[in-house]
Amino acid sequence: MTALNTETPKIQLHLSGCKEGLQALQALANQACEGECLSDVHRNRIVLAMDELFANIHKHGYNNQGGDIECSAARIGSDDECLLEITLRDFAPVIEDVKQCKGVNPDTLKENPVAGGLGMHLIYAITESFEHTPLEDGNQWRLVFNLKEEDKKYES
Amino acid sequence: MSLDIGVEHVGDTATISVKGDVTIQTSSLLRKELKPLFASEDTCIQVKLDSVDFMDSSGIAVLVEGLQWSKATGGKFILSGLTPTVRDVFELAKLDTIFDIKD
Numbered sequence: 001m002t003a004l005n006t007e008t009p010k011i012q013l014h015l016s017g018c019k020e021g022l023q024a025l026q027a028l029a030n031q032a033c034e035g036e037c038l039s040d041v042h043r044n045r046i047v048l049a050m051d052e053l054f055a056n057i058h059k060h061g062y063n064n065q066g067g068d069i070e071c072s073a074a075r076i077g078s079d080d081e082c083l084l085e086i087t088l089r090d091f092a093p094v095i096e097d098v099k100q101c102k103g104v105n106p107d108t109l110k111e112n113p114v115a116g117g118l119g120m121h122l123i124y125a126i127t128e129s130f131e132h133t134p135l136e137d138g139n140q141w142r143l144v145f146n147l148k149e150e151d152k153k154y155e156s
Numbered sequence: 157m158s159l160d161i162g163v164e165h166v167g168d169t170a171t172i173s174v175k176g177d178v179t180i181q182t183s184s185l186l187r188k189e190l191k192p193l194f195a196s197e198d199t200c201i202q203v204k205l206d207s208v209d210f211m212d213s214s215g216i217a218v219l220v221e222g223l224q225w226s227k228a229t230g231g232k233f234i235l236s237g238l239t240p241t242v243r244d245v246f247e248l249a250k251l252d253t254i255f256d257i258k259d
Contacts, residue, residue, distance in 0.1 A: 022179055044210065044241040045248070051212045055180040110254045113223040118213040118249050125248045 016066040021058060025050045025071065032073035032084055036147050046084070046145050049126040052119035053088055053141055061092025061139070082147040083128065091138040098132040158182070161189045169200040175207035178215030187218045194225040199232065201225070202258075206237030211245055223255065234258055 013028060015021040029047040038046075057069060070089040077083040104117030123130055123143070133140040159176040170193045178186060193201050201222060205211075222233040236258040238246065246252040 022181060041240055041244045044244065047210070048212060048245060051179060055212065055214065059180070107250065109220065109223075109251065113220050113227060113254075116213075116217045116220075118216055122213055122245070122248055 013069070013071045015054075015069045015071070021054050021066075021069065022051060025054050028071060028073055029086075032086065033147070036082075038147065042147075045126045049123045049143055049145070050086060050088075052123050053143065056119055057088070057090045057092060057139075057141075061090050067091060076144070084145040084147050086143045086145070088141045088143075089135070089138060090141075094134045094137075095132065095139055096134055159185045161185060163189060163193070165198065168198055169202060170196065170198040171202045171204060173204045173207070177210040178208055178218075179210065179212050180214040183212075183214040183218050186215065187221070190218060190222065194221070199229075200234065201231065202234040202236055204237050205235060205242055206239065208242055209239055211242045213249070216245070216249060216251065219255070220251075232256065 013024050015024050026047050029050050030043070033043055033046060054069065058064060058066070061067070068091050071087065073084065073086045075083065076085045103120035104114055105121075108114075126145070128144045128146045129142070130144075131142040133142070159174065159178065159182040161175075162173045164171045164173070172189060172193070174186060176182065190201070190203075203219065203222070208215075219235065225231060226233040234256045238257060243252065243257075246255065246257070
């Protein structure tokens with residue numbers, strides 16, 4: 001893991017492996033939220049979404065063998081909007097249709113408890129927007145979080 | 157990132173206490189401790205989560221296996237002591253009404 005540039009709003013990391021990847025992304029999420037008066041629950045959601053995306057890339061993209069992931073975080077929009085954009089770029093096989101990664105529908109779990117597949121559901125539930133772009137040699141994932149505590153999405 | 161797990165048997169109840177973060181890296185340890193309980197004589201399994209501040213979907217997936225056991229055998233599978241951050245994950249996943257959750 002190498003922090004390339006921590007002086008600017010953008011932070012870039014090169015990750016490989018599960019253990020260091022999770023720790024680095026948790027640190028990145030916490031660093032990106034620095035200065036924000038976020039509750040533990042709100043901050044945990046941001047870390048969780050990154051954890052889930054990383055786990056999916058590690059497990060399905062790199063088949064648990066590790067690989068490079070580039071990551072950047074930046075505040076976007078006006079001060080009033082208070083948005084955090086996190087971009088992950090992997091070099092795993094290209095996913096043409098991200099809908100194939102939709103995962104399990106939690107509404108069916110009561111009748112049919114199936115273990116696994118909740119990660120994508122959690123990411124969609126947490127983020128303001130979640131976008132996938134297929135690249136020539138990998139995938140780009142863009143997550144946008146609303147850092148405003150009072151936002152209805154974060155009331156629970 | 158480490159996970160400490162303790163198992164205690166009282167009567168026909170097994171109580172499993174978990175301490176640490178439950179992630180893709182550690183959830184297999186939880187599964188390893190839970191799985192033998194599914195094949196034991198215990199009719200009630202309680203998972204204490206009051207020392208877990210972070211759990212991702214891999215941890216939830218292990219606990220869903222407890223739901224499967226409960227459904228198949230009629231046994232009780234109870235989660236207790238959820239911290240606010242872990243409870244929030246269950247709410248996000250819409251699982252807070254599916255699991256038997258005690259304070």
